[in-house]
Amino acid sequence: MSGLTMSSGYFTPPPYADAEYTVLPGTVVNATHYSVTALCKGCTYWAPFGNEPTSLDPNGENYLAFAYSGVPVDDPAANETTFGIHERVGHWMHNFEPAQAADFESWAGGDSGGEPPVNTVTRTTLLTTFSTSTFRSTTTLQTTVTSTGFPPGGSATTTASASSSTATSSVIASSAPVLPVPSSCSGVNSFRFGYQTASGWKAVKLAGSLTGPRGVAVDSEGNLLVVQSGKGVTVHTFGPNGCISSTKTLISNPSLNHGIGFTPDGKTLYVSSMTTAWSYTYDPKAQTVSGQTVVVKNMQQGGHPTRALLIPPATPHLLVIQQGSYNNFDYESLNKAVARAVVKVFDMRSVPSGGYAYASQGWLLGYGLRNEVALAADGNNARACLGFDADVEPYRIWGVENSGDDFARTVNGQSYDIHNDNPAEELNLLGDPSKPNEQWYGYPTCFTVWEPSVITDKSFKIGQQFVVAPTAHSAPIGAAFDRTFQNLYMTLHGSWNRSPATGFKVSVVPFTKLANGSYDPVAAADSKTGYTDIFWSTNVGSCTGSTCFRPSGISWDRSFSRLFVASDNTAEGELFMLVKS
Incomplete structure (x- = not known):
């Protein structure tokens, strides 16, 4: 497939609006071969946000890459389409100098013996069988799932049941009015994919046609910000x-991909790209930002791209940022100094000029955490900001982790597959962010068991290492406590690495306050029923990245009654509202 997309990291590349693509004479597609001759204007020079301009060298070697899938794309004619899974990726060096020709300008103008060029388009795709044998070298790096979509097969239904939970949670003071809950919103198309809700819950679609919506946050005026x-x-x-009445772009930065958060007073906004975190002064009434400042820099370029962030309510001068592993088994991350597969904390009261260097500055809030995308502060932390009794220690941060893929167990030289139900995802207690946490959480050598029966050489229990273990390959990437901190709501993005599929839903983990004032999940660590689903895709077991909604960001509104959830399926990015019916 050839097309016009551009990515700033390890995630689905959106269409690249600054390029113009022309298929020239000489393009051939048949049953066995694919040869394309094309002109791309605006494809050789670009300036990533906050970084030095980059260009391809016409007189030397350039570092190029490919992605291969045996599964066809959903819509070969659409530039925004994508593979449901990348089975292989690879890199090679390509020397551009021999490709120069004296007749280039003539060819680019379509002079090929009288045959005109194919129409210029900004979304052209040709699809045939693809071979990697022409490249100098390849790697077998597994990639995360990418997502596309098809029209829904039917209307939504309300089935099943789940334990009820208390209302919502917030820490930003607000004068926003309590808004009604609409049955639907005028001008918003129907749900792109089928869904179901638990008894006592209702889902409303607030917006569609977004571009990969990920992290969400609500300001002090009740406005919803979406990365x-x-x-x-x-x-x-x-x-x-209660419906969205207006939308505007607050920050134009294509490198932003997930992280977003406010200080408790709502006056400072933080966002992140794969490599950098910025702060802005925010005006919620005018919906404007100013004073862009780099606060953290030099995060890993490559690997898992999200840099989820959290501002602990009890310590709003601190910024918590996670950085995932470089690949499925990142053994270099065992060295804490590498600062991958970690969560770190930085003091925003003393940011050095140019920002903190992620690897060498700040302090750890745990390492050996493969990809701790979902972060949340528990009741003690948030209650201190809300004016409640703040004398109870500790003020604790929780993380929900995406664990490993493609697991096999080797016994006496023989390997057998255990990946379908192992390892479990993890809900980890990271602790008080004001104090360094040098604890190792196991990655990349120790993982959590979800289904012990498939491991036959030893006797294991479910979730021996950790507090709660969600189903393997659920891919949790967002978390938010309710107002009373009796429930932690999680978005489970869904994964390609399990059959039948799991994830593609929003679930809730019941919590309880212990005698010492700290909070813990109600379920035991070896429980498979420590959470319940409240909003999920129809026929979850057959979901793929292209056929179901994919919950990503999650946040409560200021009236403590509406739970906002984003879905970043590339067929259509959507915003939902979940409410108690």
């Missing part, structure tokens, strides 16, 4: 009917 991966941050204002 649209590959685009930037948009702000969405609600009308008196």
Whole structure:
């Protein structure tokens, strides 16, 4: 497949609007071969946000890459389409100098013996069988799932049941009015994919046609901010009917891909790309930002791209940022100094000029955490900000981890597959962010058991190492406590590495306050029923990255009654609202 997309990291590349693509004479597609001759204007020079301009060298070697899938794309004619899974990726060095020709300008103008060029387009795709044998070298690095979509097969239904939970949670003071819950929003198309809700819950679609919506946050005026991966941050204002009444771009930065958060007073906004975290002064009434400042720099270029962030309510001068592993088994991350597969903390009261260097500055809040994308502060931390009794220690941060893929167990030289139900995802207690946590959480050599029966050489229990173990390959990437901290809501993005599939839903983990004032999940560590589902894709077991909604960001509104959830399926990015019915 050839097309016009551009990515700033390890995630689905959105269409690249600054390029113009022309298929020239000489392009051939048949049953066995694919040869394309094309002209791409605007493809050789670009300036990533916050970084030095980059260009291809016409007179030397360039570092290029490919991705291969045996599964066809959903819509070969659409530039925004994508593979449901990348089975192989690889890199090679390509020397551009021999490709130069004296007749280039003539060819680019379509002079090929009278045959005109194919129409210039900004989304052209040709699809045939693809071979990697022409490249100098390849690697067998597994990649994360990418997502596309098809039209829904039917209307939503309400089935099943789940334990009820208390209302919502917030730490930003607000004068935002309590808005009604609409049955639907005018001008918003129907749910792209089928869904179900638990008894007592209702789902409303607030917006569609977004670009990879990921992290979400609500400001002190009740406006919803959304990171649209590959685009930037948009702000969405609600009308008196509870639906979105206006939308504007707040920050235009295509390198932003997930992280977003406010200080408790709502005046400082933090966002992150794969390599950099920025702070802005934020005006919620005008919906404007100013004073862009780099606060953390030099995060890993490559590997898992998200840099989820959290501002602990009890210590709002601290910024917590996670960085995932470089690949499935990142053994270099065993060295804490590498600062991959970690969560770190930085003091925003003393940011050095140019920002903190991620690997060498700040302090650890745990390492051996493969990809701790979902972060949340528990009741003690948030209650201190809300004016409740703040004398109870510790003020604790929790993380939900995406664990490993493609597991086999080797016994006496023989390997057998255990990957379908192992390892479990993890809900980890990271602790008080004001104090360094040098604890190792196991990655990349120790993992959590979800299904012990398939491991036949030894006797294991479910989740021996950790507090709660969600189903293997659920891919949790967002978390938010309710107001009373009796429930932790999680978005489970879904994964390609299990059959039948799992994830593609929003679940809730019940919590309880212990006698010493700390919070813990109700379920035991060896429980498979430590959480319940409240919003999920129809026929979850057959979901792929292209056929179901994919929950990503999650946040409560200021009225403590509406739970906002984003879905970043590339067929259509959507925003939902979940409420108690």
